Amino acid sequence: MIINVQEEELKDYRFIPQLTADGSWTFFSPEFGETFHSYFGAQQEAEYKFVDPVQLLSRVDRSVVYLLDVCYGLGYNTASALAAIWRINPSCKIIQVGLELDPEVPKAAIAKGLLDNWPDPVPELLSTYGQTHELQTEKIEAKLLIGDARTTIQQLSNFSFHTDAIFLDPFSPPSCPQLWTVEFLSLVSSCLKPDGILATYSCSAAVRTALLEAGLKIGSTIPVGRRSPGTVASFVAQNLPPLSDKEKEHLLTRASIPYRDPQLSDSSEIIAHRRELEQQKSSLEPTSHWKKRWSRKVKS
Numbered sequence: 001m002i003i004n005v006q007e008e009e010l011k012d013y014r015f016i017p018q019l020t021a022d023g024s025w026t027f028f029s030p031e032f033g034e035t036f037h038s039y040f041g042a043q044q045e046a047e048y049k050f051v052d053p054v055q056l057l058s059r060v061d062r063s064v065v066y067l068l069d070v071c072y073g074l075g076y077n078t079a080s081a082l083a084a085i086w087r088i089n090p091s092c093k094i095i096q097v098g099l100e101l102d103p104e105v106p107k108a109a110i111a112k113g114l115l116d117n118w119p120d121p122v123p124e125l126l127s128t129y130g131q132t133h134e135l136q137t138e139k140i141e142a143k144l145l146i147g148d149a150r151t152t153i154q155q156l157s158n159f160s161f162h163t164d165a166i167f168l169d170p171f172s173p174p175s176c177p178q179l180w181t182v183e184f185l186s187l188v189s190s191c192l193k194p195d196g197i198l199a200t201y202s203c204s205a206a207v208r209t210a211l212l213e214a215g216l217k218i219g220s221t222i223p224v225g226r227r228s229p230g231t232v233a234s235f236v237a238q239n240l241p242p243l244s245d246k247e248k249e250h251l252l253t254r255a256s257i258p259y260r261d262p263q264l265s266d267s268s269e270i271i272a273h274r275r276e277l278e279q280q281k282s283s284l285e286p287t288s289h290w291k292k293r294w295s296r297k298v299k300s
Contacts, residue, residue, distance in 0.1 A: 015108040025114050027074065029103065036073050036105075036169050038201075040224065043117060045201070046146055048224040051084050053199040053232045054165035055239065059084050066163040068156070068191055070170065072098035072207040074109035074286040075126050079118045096135075096142040097156060097163070099149040106130035106144070144193060149179055150264040153187045162193045165273035166200070166220045173259065174247070181261040182210045189214040189233075194195070196231045197240075203247070205256040205287075207231065208273070212251075213258065220247055231254040254279045255287040 017025035022041025024032075027038065038045055055076070059065050065085055069078045075148075077098060082201070085092050094125070100106065108285045109115060115123045121139075129135050134143040145152040166188060170179035189211070194199060200207065208218050208231055216233040219240030223229050229247075232240055243251075250256065257279050261271050 005171045022170040031177040045082040048079045049201045050167045050199050051080045054197040058241045064093045067096040068163040068166045070168050072100040085154045094140045098144040164196050166198040171203050177259040181259040182213050185210045186214040201226045201230045205250045206258045209256045211257040253290045254282050
């Protein structure tokens, strides 16, 4: 019974809003041991790490824009995208699909008014979306697929869904490796239009290698709220900001060995252990050597 009490306390705690530096709020996940956003600013993170890097404003002249939000969470990335598009082109129609494991997260964000900072009609629309998991209006058609994203992404891939932009926003690779594997990211990438762009906050060499193995070109975004940059990816390299020499060399170290999940069903522990074994057998440069080399270059 004590275990059940502790679990209930943790469940309640994760839905206590955590204030971030820009005045917006986030939640903490006891399961993954991380907040849903950085303390730099949850709302600014959605804009600067996701919406701006996928270059949505270059697409707002289209009659329809397609979005895929992987790990919808509180809904901030989608909220920021809707606001940005409709600010420029109020008549643009948006087709959106969200993937989310826990339906209680968007419901809690709605209940606590965390989406109220965005302009109308975004809060009202996403309030309905979070409760019913779908929207059908003149301005937006949206579907929130609940469950393990490794399963729901297969539904999209089978239906040949193709999108202009992908927000890839799982918890960090060490905490949630199952959503950063070559196999999962290959399915995610298959949903991208030929000129579409994927954005993620991660600059992990393992993640970048997985994106490359999925057939994408990659670029580096500016750091937001921390020293490390994010990543953008597309099937075409045009307009992608280049990697630095340091980042290119990082992809030649053991850190670049990606996570693998051949059947898209392994536990995070098995996936992490599989990568560790592959790293131990690798002839690639140890990542510690790369760090020391670049540390000396910075000091010199």
